[in-house]
Amino acid sequence: MTSSSLVHDPLPLAAGFDAQTREDWQQLVADVLNKRRAEDDRLTPEQAEEALLTSLDGGLSTQGLYLRTERALGLPGAMPFTRGRAVRAGTQPWDVRQLHDDPDPARSRAFVADDLEHGATSVWVHVGAEGVAPGDLPEVLEDVDPGSTPLVVSSFSDQPAAARALLDLVEGRGFAGGNLGLDPVGAALRTGSQPELAPLADLVRACDGRDGWRALTVDARVLHDAGASEVDALAAAVATGVAYLRHLEGEGPAPAATFGHVEFRVTATADQFLTAAALRALRRVWAHVGEALGVPEGERGARTHAVTGLRMATREDPFVNVLRNTLAAFGASMGGADAVTVLPHDTVAGLPERFSRRLARNTQVLLARESNVGRVTDPGGGSWYLEALTDEVAEAVWARFQELERAGGVLAALADGLLHEWVGSATASRDRLIATRRRPITGVSMFPNLADTATQRRPRAELPVADGAFVPRRDAGAFEALRDRARTLGAPVVTVRTLGAQRDYGARQGFVVNLLAAGGIGVTEEVGPVAVLASSRARYAEGGRAAAEELRAAGADRVLLAGRARELGEDADVVDGEVYDGMDVVAFLADLLDQLGASTEGESR
Structure with missing residues (x-):
């Protein structure tokens, strides 16, 4: 058999099918969405497509329908570097960079050695008040092979000291590159202090002549x-x-x-496609900055270090964080991050132990080596969804960047309160979505585990901050506060009663049980101060009033009906309120816990 006989023409899979227009696809979507709608409530094809739109933070959105459009995709390693700073090496697609912040130098030294022995390729040490002391850096890095392991430090409380400690350590030892982690603006944001840029020039010069060494890390994670x-x-x-x-x-x-001294440290979240689009967009924007500054074309690609997000991490049911981290690491890989850090799933609880560190490290090692994700450069390139989302992120970032420039730059925007305004607006919008569970948090606001699942770890030291500091806040915080309140009440319960057969109450009973568990509240059939009736509208009409009166007569001070107000009709007045999807769950559960707490205190008196 000759090699020429193995060559075939492309298989025409689409042959014989008529070309489909956007209107054709819209009609197909409308047909599906209208199946269970009344005749007078049907969506038009345009409305059906709009119904599939999903809003994201920052004014972004994703469509339900993307059609092929003509666009120049470009190449990895070339302007505008959207598709990657360079073509990946299949054997080592990205730098596996794990974080070390345990202040005990002996423990950190052991963890560093363990990481490097089992897949990590660089070392990141956080130095300062809530990390490793600068003077302990030599002990922590004692076992690191200088010829093959890049070193990175970061600090919020004393960056110059961390940078100089690292320089002193590597002097004459020939370390294989690294980063001094200087980011005075990031430190000022995190601590509420004034940014001090004076030490930058000397420390940048100290890196001159050191192959592979950079001085600056812009930490986007702070905001x-x-x-x-x-x-x-x-x-x-x-x-x-x-x-x-x-x-x-x-x-x-x-x-x-x-220009080449700058590396960006960015957050990778469980929204894998947004993570990938953000990394791709950042490289594009930074390349255009380099173009405006006269940087040679081949040197405009941004170096990126992706770290799984702290804001998405949960204290309750922490093993769900393993899934979040996996999605985030996959998104970072798809977005072409040069280095990736997976925070251990128990990071929220305190200083991680060996098992959680190993699980975090192996998450990205498995992605890189076993799943073969790392063997492809820009695997999402050409996906009209990812390309469109990248365009949208890049345009939005550029517009916001120009807004900062018009305000006088980032330092002026910090002093004038513009950055606080941005964060406050984004937080308020997100909190509403989380509180109503339109943005669910698995294991916390949705499908929570009533068991006490929070792990106990050695606590981290607190970073001293001043007024105006951008302090980390996690999305699950409001629900975790409810769980703390419930613990002080000693496993509070609410009476849940059903009407009719399983088919009448099954869905709403499950809804109620999960909603109450999100606040640390269990259920019981014994009548207590608060009761909920769960069933269909028809069953409410038949026996809802009588059931509510029976519960009140048995001692319930408050009777709630599980269902939407528009579904309950005339019978809705038998209850003092409703439990339904779309409500402010945090406020509802806080009120419920206050009532249960008052009842408990009354009984104890």
Whole structure:
């Protein structure tokens, strides 16, 4: 058999099918969505497509229908670097960079050695008040092979000390590159202090002549952890990078000479496609900044370090964080991150132990080596969904970046309160979605586990902060506060009664049980101060009033009906309120816990 006989023409899979227009697809969507709608409530094809739209933070949205459009996809390693800073190496697609912040130098040293022995390829040490002391850095890194392991430090409380400690350590030992982690704006945001840019120039010069060494890490996670949208966090990061280049230019070197010192540390979330789009968009925007500054074309690709998000992590049911981290790491891989850090699933509880560190490390090792994700450069390239989302993120980031520039730059925006305004607006919008469970948190607001699942770990030291600091806040915080309140009440319960057969109450009973569990409240059939009736509208009409009166006569002070107000009709007045999808669940559960608490205190007296 000759090699030419193995060559075939492309298989025409679409041959014989008529070309479909957007209107054809819209009609198909409308046919599906209208199946259970009344004749007078049917959606038009245009309305059906609009019904599939999903809103994201930062004014972004995803469509339900994407059609092929003509666009120049570009290539990895070429302007505008959307598809990657470079073509991936299949054997080592990205830097597996794990975080070390245990203040006990002996423990950190052991964890560093364990990570490097089992798949990590670089070491990231967080130095300062809530991490490793600068003087302990030599002990922590004692077992690191200088010829093959890049080193990275970060700090919020004393960046110059961390950078100098690392420089002293590597002097003459030939370490294989790294980053001094200087980000005075990020430190100022996190601590509420004033940014001090004066040490930058000397420390940048200290890296000159050291192959593979950079001085600056713009940490976009600070604003994101505090509640900012991906768009706002990235725009502020780009503006911060520009501020550093301008400052260094005032000290002598042109931006083209210092551009390569900047690395961006960004958040990877469980929204894998948004994570990928954000990384791709960041490279595009930063490449255009480099173009405006006269940086040679081949050097405009942004270096990115993706870290799984702290804001999405939960204290309750922490093993669900393993799933979130997997999605986030996959998104970071798809987005072409140069380095990836997976935070252990128990990070929220305190300092991680060996098992959780191993699980975090192996999450990305498995993705890189076993799933073969890392063997493809820009695997999502050409997906009209991902390309459209990347365009939208890039345009939004550029617009926000220009807004910061018009405000006088990132330092002026910080002083004038613009960044606080952005974070406050994003947080308020997101909190409403979380409180109504339109943005569910698995294991916390949806499908919660009533058992006490929070792990106990050695606590981290607190970072001293001043007024105005951008303090991390997690999305699950409001529900975790409810669980804490419930624990003080000693496993509170609410009476749940059903009417009719399983088919009448099954769905609403399950809804009620899960809703109550989100606040740490169990259910019982014994009559207590609060009771809920769960059943269909028809069963309510037949026996709802009598059941409510029976519960009141048995001692229930408050009777609630599970269902939507528009479904309950005339019989809705038999209850004092309703339990239904779309309500402010946090406020409802807080009120319920207050009532149960008052009842418990009354009984104890």
